[in-house]
Amino acid sequence: MPIGYKARRQKYQKDNCVWCEAKYKDTVSYCEEAQDAGWRNGSRSAVRAQLDHIPVNGYYRYKTNPTMVRDWIIAGEMRVLRILDDKEVHELYQKHGFTPLQTFEPKEEKK
Helix, strand or coil: CCCCCEECCEEEECCCCCCCCEECCCCCCCCHHHHCCCCCCCCCCCCCCCCCCCCCCEEEECCCCCCCCCEEEECCCEEEECCHHHHHHHHHHHHHHCCCCEECCCCCCCC
């Protein structure tokens, strides 16, 4: 599920998106297996580089599109340590050189 969407060339974050600090089990790296799954007809697809099973005691990295700057972590086990508030999320975006996404607030319809 994408965390954002575009409206009139502006990127927005969905209003029900929650950011958190989390830990995940990294005993076993499934990254190579996932990358191998991305090969089709002699070419590699980042979007297809995924497993058809949940990684046990481990994780792999995944991109929803090949132009992503970073990867999503797909893990079999995860523990949420804490929920981040909007201010902290914006500060983290800026600290790492990204522009925070605005939350989309649709205009009320005129009656």
